[in-house]
Amino acid sequence: MASVEISKVAKTFGETAVLRSVSLSIEKGEFLTLVGPSGCGKTTLLRIIAGLETQDSGAVKIAGIPVDHLPPKRRDVAMVFQNYALYPYMTVAENMALPLVMRRFSALQRLPLLGRLLPGTTPIRAGIDAEVGQVARSLAIDHLLSRRPAQLSGGQRQRVALGRAMVRNPQIFLMDEPLSNLDAKLRVQTRTEIAELHRRLGATFVYVTHDQVEAMTMSSRVAVMLEGDLHQVAPPQEIYDAPADLAVAGFIGTPKINLLPAQVRGDGAFAVLDRVWPLPQVEALAGGYTLGVRPEAWTPLRAGGRVALCAMGGIVRHIELLGSETLVHFAVEGLQQPLVARVDPMVGATLRLADAVTFGVSPERVHVFDAQGRRVPRRDALEFREAAVG
Amino acid sequence: MSVLASAGRSPARRLAFSAFRHAVLLAASVLTLGPFVLMVSISLKSPGEIFAPEFSLWPQTWYAWENYSLAFTKQPLLRFILNGFFITLCIFTAQALFALPCAYALAKLRWRGRNTVFVFVLLGLLVPPQVPAIPLYILLWQVGLLDTYAAIILPSTISVFGIFLMRQFFMTVPDSLIHAARLDGVGEFGIVWRIMLPTAMPALVAFGVLSFIWNWNEFFWPLLVVQSEHLATPPLGVVFFANAEAGTNYGPLMAAATAVTAPLVIAFLLAQRWFIEGVTMTAVK
Amino acid sequence: MADIAFDDTRLPARSRSYRAGAAAELLAGWVLSGPAVALMWLMLLGPAAAVIVLSFTDWTFGARSIEWIGVDNYVELAGDRVFWTSLANTLIYVAFVVPVSVFLGLGMALLIESGNSLRGFYRAAIFLPVTSTLLAMALVFQFAFHPTVGVINRTLMAVGIPTTDWLKNPDAALFALGMIGIWQAVGLNMVLFLAGLKAVPRDLYEAAAIDGADGAWERFRRVTWPMLGPALVFVVTITAIRSFQVFDTVAVLTEGGPNKATTVLLYQMYQEGFSFLRSAYAAALTCVFLGFVLLLTWIQVQLLDKRTHYG
Numbered sequence: 001m002a003s004v005e006i007s008k009v010a011k012t013f014g015e016t017a018v019l020r021s022v023s024l025s026i027e028k029g030e031f032l033t034l035v036g037p038s039g040c041g042k043t044t045l046l047r048i049i050a051g052l053e054t055q056d057s058g059a060v061k062i063a064g065i066p067v068d069h070l071p072p073k074r075r076d077v078a079m080v081f082q083n084y085a086l087y088p089y090m091t092v093a094e095n096m097a098l099p100l101v102m103r104r105f106s107a108l109q110r111l112p113l114l115g116r117l118l119p120g121t122t123p124i125r126a127g128i129d130a131e132v133g134q135v136a137r138s139l140a141i142d143h144l145l146s147r148r149p150a151q152l153s154g155g156q157r158q159r160v161a162l163g164r165a166m167v168r169n170p171q172i173f174l175m176d177e178p179l180s181n182l183d184a185k186l187r188v189q190t191r192t193e194i195a196e197l198h199r200r201l202g203a204t205f206v207y208v209t210h211d212q213v214e215a216m217t218m219s220s221r222v223a224v225m226l227e228g229d230l231h232q233v234a235p236p237q238e239i240y241d242a243p244a245d246l247a248v249a250g251f252i253g254t255p256k257i258n259l260l261p262a263q264v265r266g267d268g269a270f271a272v273l274d275r276v277w278p279l280p281q282v283e284a285l286a287g288g289y290t291l292g293v294r295p296e297a298w299t300p301l302r303a304g305g306r307v308a309l310c311a312m313g314g315i316v317r318h319i320e321l322l323g324s325e326t327l328v329h330f331a332v333e334g335l336q337q338p339l340v341a342r343v344d345p346m347v348g349a350t351l352r353l354a355d356a357v358t359f360g361v362s363p364e365r366v367h368v369f370d371a372q373g374r375r376v377p378r379r380d381a382l383e384f385r386e387a388a389v390g
Numbered sequence: 391m392s393v394l395a396s397a398g399r400s401p402a403r404r405l406a407f408s409a410f411r412h413a414v415l416l417a418a419s420v421l422t423l424g425p426f427v428l429m430v431s432i433s434l435k436s437p438g439e440i441f442a443p444e445f446s447l448w449p450q451t452w453y454a455w456e457n458y459s460l461a462f463t464k465q466p467l468l469r470f471i472l473n474g475f476f477i478t479l480c481i482f483t484a485q486a487l488f489a490l491p492c493a494y495a496l497a498k499l500r501w502r503g504r505n506t507v508f509v510f511v512l513l514g515l516l517v518p519p520q521v522p523a524i525p526l527y528i529l530l531w532q533v534g535l536l537d538t539y540a541a542i543i544l545p546s547t548i549s550v551f552g553i554f555l556m557r558q559f560f561m562t563v564p565d566s567l568i569h570a571a572r573l574d575g576v577g578e579f580g581i582v583w584r585i586m587l588p589t590a591m592p593a594l595v596a597f598g599v600l601s602f603i604w605n606w607n608e609f610f611w612p613l614l615v616v617q618s619e620h621l622a623t624p625p626l627g628v629v630f631f632a633n634a635e636a637g638t639n640y641g642p643l644m645a646a647a648t649a650v651t652a653p654l655v656i657a658f659l660l661a662q663r664w665f666i667e668g669v670t671m672t673a674v675k
Numbered sequence: 676m677a678d679i680a681f682d683d684t685r686l687p688a689r690s691r692s693y694r695a696g697a698a699a700e701l702l703a704g705w706v707l708s709g710p711a712v713a714l715m716w717l718m719l720l721g722p723a724a725a726v727i728v729l730s731f732t733d734w735t736f737g738a739r740s741i742e743w744i745g746v747d748n749y750v751e752l753a754g755d756r757v758f759w760t761s762l763a764n765t766l767i768y769v770a771f772v773v774p775v776s777v778f779l780g781l782g783m784a785l786l787i788e789s790g791n792s793l794r795g796f797y798r799a800a801i802f803l804p805v806t807s808t809l810l811a812m813a814l815v816f817q818f819a820f821h822p823t824v825g826v827i828n829r830t831l832m833a834v835g836i837p838t839t840d841w842l843k844n845p846d847a848a849l850f851a852l853g854m855i856g857i858w859q860a861v862g863l864n865m866v867l868f869l870a871g872l873k874a875v876p877r878d879l880y881e882a883a884a885i886d887g888a889d890g891a892w893e894r895f896r897r898v899t900w901p902m903l904g905p906a907l908v909f910v911v912t913i914t915a916i917r918s919f920q921v922f923d924t925v926a927v928l929t930e931g932g933p934n935k936a937t938t939v940l941l942y943q944m945y946q947e948g949f950s951f952l953r954s955a956y957a958a959a960l961t962c963v964f965l966g967f968v969l970l971l972t973w974i975q976v977q978l979l980d981k982r983t984h985y986g
Contacts, residue, residue, distance in 0.1 A: 047881075050881075050885060051884075052881050052884065052885075071884065071889055072881075072884040072885045072889065073884065073885065073886070073887040073888075073889055077885065078885065079881075079882070079885045081878045081881070081882060082878075083876065083878055085876065085878035085879050085881065085882035086882075087879060087882075087883075087897070087898070087901070088902075089901040089902070089904065090901075098883075098886050098887075098888070098897070099885075099886040099887055102886055102887030102888050102893070103887055110893075112896070164882075164886070407789075408790060408792075411786050411789060411790050412790075412792075412793070414782075414786055415783065415786055415787065415793070415797045415801075418779075418783055418797070418800075418801055418861075419796070419797060419800035419801060421858070422800055422801050422803060422804050422858065422861070422862065423800050423803065424826075425804075425812055425815045425816060425819065425858070426803065426807070426815075428815055428818070428819060428826060429811075429812070429815040432815075432818065440824065441823075441824050442824075445824070445826065445829055488710055488711040488714055489711060491707035491708065491710075491711070492707060492708040492710075492711035492712070494707060495703065495704045495705075495707040495708040496708065499700050499703055499704045499707070500697075500700055500704075501697075501700050501701040501703070501704030501705065502701055503701075503704065503705065504704060507708050507712055510712060510715055510716075510720060511715070513720060514715055514719050514720060516968070516969060516972055517719060517720070517723045517965070518916070518919075518920055518964070518965070518968050520920060520922070520941055520944070520961070520964070521722075521723050521726055521961055521964070521965050522718065522719055522721075522722030522723050522725075522726065523722075523948075523961075524722075524726055524729065524948050524954055524957055524958055524961060525721070525722035525725035525726055525729065526718065526722050527948075527949075528736070528954070529722070544718065545718050547714060547718065548711060548714040548715050548718050548719060550715060550719065553711060578703040578706075578707065579707075582707065603805075603806050606808065607807075607808045607809060607810070609809070609810050609922070609923045609926070610922055610923070610941075610945075613926070614945075614949055624808060624810075624811075625808055625809075625810030625811065625923075626810075628808075628810055628811050628814065629810065629927055632814060632927070640818055643814060644814070644815065644818070646811075647808075647811035647812070647814050647815060648811075650808055650810075650811045651807055651808050651811045651812070654806050654807060654808060655803065655806070655807065657806075658799075658803065658806045659799075662795075662799055665802075665806055666798070666802060666866055669802075669805060669806075669863060669866060670866055670867060670870045
C-alpha cells in the first residue's frame with residue numbers, strides 16, 4: 001500500500017503533446033480510475049508510473065520517494081496489461097512465479113541448469129511454489145497451473161495476469177484496460193471481482209479504461225482525462241452530478257447530456273431559445289452560457305397540465321425502446337440536434353412519432369457552464385471546487 | 391526499448407553499447423561487402439598490379455576500359471546477360487500463369503479433389519530441385535530439346551512454391567469479394583484475373599523478385615542442359631569465360647563477374663524492401 | 676443471361692441448386708488447377724518418382740536395354756569409398772555452415788534491432804550476398820583465397836598467422852567453401868530472425884521489466900529466445916537443406932578435389948550421372964540426397980508440432 005504523487009508530468013511524442021503538465025495525487029489504498037477516450041494520454045500516464053516510459057518533465061513519487069530514475073522492477077509496482085502479456089512458452093505456474101524468481105534468486109542461481117545445482121535454491125523454490133499455489137487458489141485457477149496460456153479462455157488468462165500481479169504483494173497495482181478483451185457478460189462479472197479484490201488486498205489500484213461504466217462502478221475516485229489534460233478528479237457520483245466542465249459533462253453519461261445555448265438577461269434569468277428559465281441556484285453575470293440537462297432529468301408535461309419553471313417543447317422524431325426505459329428524441333426549433341429524454345416505458349408508450357411534446361426540468365438539475373465551458377458553481381457552494389482543472 | 395537494451399540505463403553504458411553495436415555491425419558489413427569491393431577493384435586493375443606484392447583497393451593505373459572491353463568481346467557477355475533476362479522473364483510469366491488459377495481454386499473453391507491437389511503441392515515443396523534432374527534430362531533428350539532455351543525454361547515453368555504462396559495469400563481475401571463478383575456476373579476466370587490478381591499484386595511482386603533471384607543465379611540445371619555458348623545463362627557464361635581464359639586473367643574475369651552481378655545488385659538497391667520481403671516470404675513454407 | 680441462370684438455380688428445390696453449384700465448382704476447380712497439376716507431375720513429381728524407380732535398375736544413359744536389379748545400386752553405394760567420402764563431406768559442410776551462419780544471423784539481427792541508427796544500411800549490407808550470383812562471387816573468392824596475392828593470405832601474413840593454399844589443401848578446402856556458404860547464408864538468416872523479432876509483442880518485454888527481468892541477458896533469455904523458438908527451428912532447417920544442396924562452389928572452385936576432399940553428394944551425383952553417364956547409379960545417389968532432405972523436414976515438423984500450442 002502506497003501513495004502516488006504525480007506533479008507536473010509532461011510527455012511529447014514527436015509533435016504531439018500526449019500529457020501536458022498533469023498533476024495528480026493518489027492516496028494509499030485508493031482505487032483510482034483514469035478514464036478518457038483513446039489517445040487521451042491515460043495509458044501513457046500509467047506507463048510513466050510503471051517506469052516503462054520516461055516523462056519529459058515533472059516528477060513521480062511512490063510512497064513519498066522519487067522514483068524517476070528507478071527502473072520498473074525497483075518501483076514495486078505490478079501491472080496487468082490489456083493483452084495480459086502472458087509468456088506463451090511458460091505454464092501458468094511459471095508465469096506467476098517469474099516475478100518471485102527474479103526477486104528471490106541471485107543472478108547465479110537463475111542460470112539455466114547450473115542454477116538448480118547451487119545450494120539453497122530448494123527452500124526458496126518451495127516457498128515460491130507455495131505462494132503461487134495460494135494466489136492461484138484465491139483466484140480459482142489452481143487447476144490450470146500446468147497449462148500454457150494458449151490453452152486458456154480469455155477470462156482464465158485475465159485471472160492469470162491478475163495472479164502474476166498479486167503474487168508479489170506489490171505496493172501498487174497498475175491495470176491497463178484489463179477487461180477490454182473480455183466479452184460483455186464476463187466483463188460485468190470481472191468488474192465485481194476486481195472491486196472485491198481491491199477491498200480484500202487494500203492495495204492502491206490505478207486503473208485505466210475508456211469505458212465510463214467501469215470507471216463509475218469500481219473506483220473510489222475517477223480522474224477524467226481528455227487530450228492530455230486532467231479535467232476532473234472526484235468520486236464517481238460527483239463526476240456525474242457536478243461535472244467540472246463541458247468536456248467532462250459530455251464524456252460521462254450515456255446518452256450524452258443535452259446542451260442548450262443560453263443568454264443571461266438583465267434580471268438574472270436565462271433565455272433559452274424562445275423560453276425563459278429561472279435558475280436561482282447560480283449567480284450569473286450577463287453573457288453567453290451553455291446549459292446541460294441529463295436525459296433522465298426531463299419529465300414529460302401533459303398538455304394543459306401545470307406549467308413547469310423550465311420547459312422545452314418540440315416534435316418527437318425518434319423513439320428508442322430499451323425495455324427498462326425509453327429514449328425520446330425530440331426536435332426543438334432553433335437547435336440542430338434533437339434533444340434526448342429518458343422516460344419510463346409506460347410514458348414512452350403514449351408517445352407517437354411527430355407528436356408535439358413538452359418536457360420540463362427542475363432548475364436544480366440544470367448544469368450551467370460559462371462561455372469557457374467551465375461549470376458555474378452553485379450559490380450554496382456545496383460542491384467541491386478543488387476538482388476543477390489540474 | 392528493444393530486444394537487448396532496456397530503458398533507464400545510464401547514458402555512459404548506453405553509449406558503450408552503441409559503440410559496441412556499431413563496431414560489430416561495421417565489421418560484419420566489411421566482411422559481407424568486401425568481396426563485392428574486391429571484385430570491382432580488381433576489374434579496374436592491370437594484370438601486373440593484381441599480382442604485385444603490395445595491395446591497394448584503388449588502382450594505381452586505370453585499366454577498366456581494357457578489362458571490360460575484353461570481357462565483352464572475348465565472350466558474348468552481353469548475350470549471356472540478355473539470355474538471363476529473357477529466361478527469367480519467360481519462367482516468371484509461365485509460373486504466374488499456372489500458379490494463379492491453381493492457387494485460387496485451392497483457396498476459394500470447394501471441389502472434390504482439392505485436398506488431393508493440395509497434397510501434391512505440399513509433396514512438391516518437399517522435393518529439392520536437383521532431384522528430378524536425371525529423368526528430366528532423359529525426357530528432354532528423348533524429345534530432342536537438349537541445348538535449347540526450352541530445355542532451360544521448361545522445368546521451371548511450374549513453381550509449387552508459387553502456388554503455395556499465392557494460395558496462402560488468397561486465403562486472406564474475403565469471400566464476400568468473390569461472392570459480390572459472382573453476383574455481378576463475373577465468371578471464374580474473370581475472378582482470377584480481375585479480382586484476385588489485383589489484390590494479390592504485393593504477393594505476386596514478392597514472388598516475382600524471388601523467382602528472378604533464383605533463376606538468374608541458377609547454375610546446376612543450365613550446366614547440365616546447355617552446351618552451346620550462345621544459350622548460356624549469366625552464371626554459366628562466367629564459367630565459360632573462366633574456362634576460356636584458364637582462370638588466371640583475373641582483370642577481365644572480375645569485369646565479367648561484375649557485369650553479371652550488377653543487374654541483381656542494382657535491382658536490390660532500387661527495390662530493397664521488395665527483395666527482403668520476398669525472401670522473408672520463404673518463411674511461410 | 677446471368678439473371679436467368681441465377682433465377683433458375685434459386686427457385687427450384689434446394690438440393691438441386693446445391694448440386695448444380697457444386698458441379699460448376701468442381702468443373703471450375705479442375706479447369707483452373709488442371710494445367711498446373713499436369714505440369715507439376717510432368718516436371719516435378721513424375722520425375723521425382725521416376726528417379727526412385729530408376730535407382731532400382733541398371734540403366735546407363737543411352738543404353739538400349741534396362742533391367743530391374745533391385746537394391747544392387749544401393750549395395751554398390753554402401754561399398755563405394757567415394758560415396759562415404761562425399762556423404763561425410765556433405766555432413767561436415769552442413770555441420771560447419773549451419774551453426775555458424777545461424778549464430779551469426781541471430782547475432783546480427785539482435786544487434787541491428789537493438790539500436791536505431793544505420794539499421795537500413797546494416798540490413799542491406801549483410802543481406803546483399805543473398806541476392807548475389809554465387810557463381811560470380813565464387814570466382815572472387817577464388818581470387819581472395821589465392822595463395823600468394825589473395826587478400827585472405829595477405830591479411831593473415833600481416834598479422835603473422837600461418838597461411839595455406841586454401842583451395843588446394845585437402846584439410847582446408849571444405850572449410851574454405853563453407854566460409855563462402857556462410858557468407859551467403861548469414862544475410863538470409865538475419866532477415867528471417869528480424870521478422871521473428873518483429874513478431875514478439877512489445878508488452879512481453881514490458882511485463883518482464885516489471886517482473887524484474889530487465890537486463891540484456893534476462894530479457895534475451897526470458898522473452899526473446901523462447902519467442903524465437905519456431906523461427907529458430909525454421910532457420911536451422913532451411914539453412915541445413917540449402918547447405919545440403921551445396922554444388923556451385925564445388926563445381927567451379929575445386930571440382931571435388933583436392934583428392935576428393937570437397938566431393939559432396941550433389942557433385943558426385945553430377946559426375947556419375949552426367950560425366951560417367953551412370954544414370955541409375957546417380958539416381959540412387961539422388962535418392963540418398965532426397966532421404967536426408969526429407970529427414971530434415973521431418974525433424975522440423977516434429978519440433979514445430981511440439982510448439983504449436985504456444986499460440
